[in-house]
Amino acid sequence: MADPPSDTYSQSNILPPPSVLRHVVDAHCHPTDTVIQPASMDKLPIKICAMATRVSDQAKVADLATAYPTKVVPCFGYHPWFTHWVTLHQNVSKEQHYRSLFLRACSNSEPPKHYDTFQSMLPTLPDPISLSSLISTLRSNLVAFPHAMLGEVGLDRSARVPVHPDATPRILSPFTIPLEHQTAILMAQLEIAVELHRNVSLHDVKAHQATLDLLRGMSETHKENWWAISVDLHSCGVSPEMWKDIERTQPNVFLSLSICINSRSQNHVALIKSCSPGRILVESDIHDIDYCAPYTWSMIKIIADVKGWRVEEQWDYDDEKSTQQEKWGAVRRLEHNWRAFERGNHPSPLKPKKPEWVAGGNRKSRMRVAKDRNEWVSDNSEPDN
Numbered sequence: 001m002a003d004p005p006s007d008t009y010s011q012s013n014i015l016p017p018p019s020v021l022r023h024v025v026d027a028h029c030h031p032t033d034t035v036i037q038p039a040s041m042d043k044l045p046i047k048i049c050a051m052a053t054r055v056s057d058q059a060k061v062a063d064l065a066t067a068y069p070t071k072v073v074p075c076f077g078y079h080p081w082f083t084h085w086v087t088l089h090q091n092v093s094k095e096q097h098y099r100s101l102f103l104r105a106c107s108n109s110e111p112p113k114h115y116d117t118f119q120s121m122l123p124t125l126p127d128p129i130s131l132s133s134l135i136s137t138l139r140s141n142l143v144a145f146p147h148a149m150l151g152e153v154g155l156d157r158s159a160r161v162p163v164h165p166d167a168t169p170r171i172l173s174p175f176t177i178p179l180e181h182q183t184a185i186l187m188a189q190l191e192i193a194v195e196l197h198r199n200v201s202l203h204d205v206k207a208h209q210a211t212l213d214l215l216r217g218m219s220e221t222h223k224e225n226w227w228a229i230s231v232d233l234h235s236c237g238v239s240p241e242m243w244k245d246i247e248r249t250q251p252n253v254f255l256s257l258s259i260c261i262n263s264r265s266q267n268h269v270a271l272i273k274s275c276s277p278g279r280i281l282v283e284s285d286i287h288d289i290d291y292c293a294p295y296t297w298s299m300i301k302i303i304a305d306v307k308g309w310r311v312e313e314q315w316d317y318d319d320e321k322s323t324q325q326e327k328w329g330a331v332r333r334l335e336h337n338w339r340a341f342e343r344g345n346h347p348s349p350l351k352p353k354k355p356e357w358v359a360g361g362n363r364k365s366r367m368r369v370a371k372d373r374n375e376w377v378s379d380n381s382e383p384d385n
């Protein structure tokens with residue numbers, strides 16, 4: 001989630017005609033965080049993936065997708081910033097629950113000011129909701145919308161819990177949410193995504209290694225069922241080296257970049273350079289629907305610039321141009337990537353062991369035997385571009 005844009009921003013960013021914009025998908029935004037005017041939705045020229053984040057906004061996302069089915073891909077899920085409201089245990093009191101998260105290292109030597117902060121925050125914190133009830137709501141929302149994704153979910157090592165959940169400006173407490181708690185809630189949601197075959201929008205802030213471990217773990221546990229769904233690592237600040245490693249070993253993971261988050265860091269140009277042309281998506285990560293198109297468009301222009309792709313000023317694809325990928329502009333390429341993301345069913349990064357390892361029969365039958373025995377070896381070859 002990003003800060004509000006400046007008012008001058010959209011005016012300085014001239015958009016192409018609707019014939020081009022209708023091929024653009026904003027892979028990650030938060031329109032239900034503000035009041036949405038119907039006029040804004042009516043004039044929205046692109047498709048958006050609208051994220052839910054907490055208990056109170058799942059229904060808002062559902063309502064938006066119901067009202068604008070061709071413009072909105074609904075995304076249901078629980079963001080790491082709000083996972084302290086969720087309990088993994090039955091029959092714990094509110095105080096026990098929040099103590100176990102925030103004062104877990106508390107001993108007699110704990111600084112009293114943290115304890116005082118805890119005591120003053122406790123009345124403003126909601127009663128914790130059980131993970132099982134949250135998962136059952138998630139399941140029914142995903143079932144109700146067959147094209148819905150899981151999002152926004154993920155891990156965040158740097159977020160601190162606000163002293164009061166609703167007060168503005170937000171005053172941050174010293175408390176963070178333990179990573180193992182966040183991971184348990186994320187894993188439970190990812191299991192539903194695998195079961196229902198849904199793509200994922202994944203948040204990772206300062207938790208790159210934990211995220212990578214988790215992706216590897218899901219690969220090992222679910223194999224084909226994991227690679228059947230796509231995962232969008234959204235507005236993520238991984239290093240180019242780490243991204244290359246993810247791309248090589250995780251065939252179902254895409255990278256989406258936003259001008260709000262990624263362009264704040266010098267890393268983003270190197271990250272775009274390191275990303276295969278077929279694995280990159282765009283997003284706004286913004287909560288004001290009026291800015292989704294201009295922010296997404298700005299990111300398209302940055303990517304086009306770094307990759308040396310032309311930017312379509314009109315939709316000029318005849319039959320010949322459509323078949324020649326080298327003539328495609330940035331919008332067409334990113335639309336192609338979005339479709340691959342949406343479709344899923346990515347190739348396995350593992351190869352069956354060489355048929356020679358299984359004796360007897362012809363090559364085909366040896367391959368089959370190796371596959372049936374589930375004898376797989378890791379494929380460390382370079383990815384196809």
Ligand SMILES: [Zn+2]
Nearest residue numbers: 001051152285
């Ligand atoms: Zn977000």
